Amino acid sequence: MTLTLLTWNVNSVRLRVPLLAPLVDAARPDVIALQETKVADGGFPLATFAELGYGHAALNQGARGHGGVAILSRLPIAHVERPTWCDRADGRHVYATLPDGIEVHSLYVPSGGEESDPAANPRFAHKLRFLADVATWFAARKRPRNRFVLMGDLNVAPLESDVWSHRQLLKVVSHTPAEVKALASLQRAHDWIDAVRYFVPADEWLYSWWSYRAADWAASDKGRRLDHVWVTPPLRRRLRAAAVLKDVRGWEPASDHVPVTVTLDA
């Protein structure tokens, strides 16, 4: 028995409905975490997910037309929470507990705008504060036996091999030293294990996002690994597989992010 978890920034869940059945066929996830659903809770395509076998849902809609996160599950979920961060109810976090006690999180970190100076760019300041506040919260909840999975668009590519050019992206929001440091603090806050890099060595390039602005995303291959699955130490020995579903970037109509999966021994 295994438990497969999938995270995907869908960039509008309604537009991605035609891709859901083929994705489920390809990845067979038990739990799906979505970000950037861009839909009010009343408009969420719950029936589509139910038909595919995901009859359990936890939603946190975003501001009108933006943000929004969700968890869809084959298994019952309980204890659903929808934290707000930085005093903004903008639908960036939802979490719930599976029947075996694993707590799964779907998190959408602010992208941070263009300018990489927090004094000049309030969006970047918000991103850094968001990461720091989430880190403080997880540190306060830390218990040695916690079995947590944190999935989502963390909007930071931490390793040199997580971007197409470390040197050229040092001042580009998503790979600046300030963000990488903030993400590292979040990772330390609960001793999170990067479940994808657990299987893919740090000297191998790995991306989960390719800009819409490239004429040919596959040919230029200027990607970044912004989407992550982390687990707490009690789940380490249950890690069985991880995958970044790069092909999905070519499925039309495409999101600019691809799904990432991690499989645990159950």
Added chain:
DNA sequence: ATGGTGGATGCTCCA
């Protein structure tokens, strides 16, 4: 140095 695309909304913001 610049502009490039896409999504939701409604004549612009966000990523």
